[in-house]
Amino acid sequence: MKKFKVVVNGETFEVEIEEVGGSPATAPSTPAANAVASAPKASAPQPEAPKPAAPKPAAPKPAPTGAANEVTSPLPGTVLNISAKEGQTVNSGDVVLIIEAMKMENEIVAPEGGTIISIPVKKGDSVQAGDLLFTLG
Template sequence: MKKFNITVNGVSYEVEVEEIKDGASPAPRPAVTSAPAPVAKPAAKPAAKPAPKSAAAAPAGATNVDSPMPGNIWKVLVKEGEEVQEGQVLIILEAMKMENEIVAPSAGVVATIHVSEGASVNGGDILVSLK
């Protein structure tokens, strides 16, 4: 038997492997009924989450409309300086082959549009800023 440490998704497991020589069949072993206890998990480095590219361009005091999920901007339905009402559709986001309407959380004026049609966005990226 040889022992190995195997790491799967950041969790280390100790496994035993039996080498079979010349086609000999291994002796039957009892089945393990419980999951193996993980070996000491290495300390993970905290991943630095980059700030959205457009965060610096958001005007002070503006309400940001963020992307709820990753996807592609299919259509931008408003222009900068346009007045919008609460619940008005601002952007159509395509995610998982579905068109998702991104609406204004409150009435206001479109201060900045941070994306363009065809752009890829991640969840949490700022799409539009409202004053």
């Protein structure tokens, strides 16, 4: 029998899960959030292992479409800082701006060397995945 803490809709439940072939498990007499947890009907949920920290997402690889290279946001978040200016020359891998998502700072880098043609976002802007962040030329 294994014990787990499960959060459902903001409420924490302490559950015991039995391995296949064992005897039936009983629910604890007092759930953690004074709420009633119902047993799953289809199958017992598998415990979720802690996820490793995701690497900082980099700007997506450019599609060869011409002289300009549009770099879009890989995730939704808030523009925390802009390190480059329009007209500035950058090298591949240089940090152009930082997006804060889920209290994590994600560096958005230049996918190749070039000159920043435009930066249509400003510090404090909310962006969605796929929104244009800057254009390289």
